[in-house]
Amino acid sequence: MATLIPALIVMGVSGCGKSSVGEAIVRYSGGMLIEGDQYHPAENIAKMSAGIPLDDDDRAGWLARLGEVLAAAVAAGEHPVMPCSALKRQYRERLRYAVPGLGFVFLELSREVAGQRVSNRPGHFMPASLIDSQFATLEPPNGEPQTLVLDATLPIDRLGQLTAEWWRHPQPHVRRA
Known part of the structure; x- marks a missing residue:
């Protein structure tokens, strides 16, 4: 796969579909999935599980x-395609420093839809009670380089296709509905 972007972060608040979209991107791009949540230390998971x-x-450290x-x-x-919330610009800059040219796919979602999705997600450590804190922390990547902004309510397969296409032919900052 020839690309100017060596790796992708699929970012957004909890419930936006980062992991599912990451899997779809891998199917369409030939990339490899690395689940960012798997690298949270036990202390972080315990904290989030407690709300x-x-x-x-x-x-x-994460x-x-x-x-x-x-x-x-x-x-x-x-x-690599990595689902990771990357909610603040400073977090994204740390990741860009580690991997120059890193691309970001921001899955935009309303607070209401995120809350519904997280409430209906069994077995995940992130409770719906933390949705408000996610939105309070979120600094959308508007205008940031190598960033694709997508409507997270689109079908997962379509999000994977749009991202794989953009990854093959990247543009600095793109918003697609």
Whole structure:
């Protein structure tokens, strides 16, 4: 796969479909999925499971680890797709520092739809009670380089297709409904 973007982060609030869309992107792009949530330390998962939002300090080690994992995959010749909330610009900048040219796919979603989706998601550590904190933390990546903004209510398969197409022929900042 020839691309100017070595790896992708599928970002957004909880419930936007990051993991499902990441899987669809991999199907259409030939990339490899690396689930960002798997790298949360036990303390972060316990905190979120208890309904306590993470702060910048909680996320610092997690983001450093994600950057290492992404950089290693790219160095090995892989094309990783990583679902990761990446809610703040400073988090995205840390990841961009680890992997220059990193692309972001922002799955935009309303608070109401996110709440419904998270409430109906069995077995996940992130409770619906944390949706408001996710939106309070979110700094949309408007105008940021190598960023595709998509409506998260589109069918997952379509989101995967749109992203794979953009990844093959990237443009600096694109918004598609």
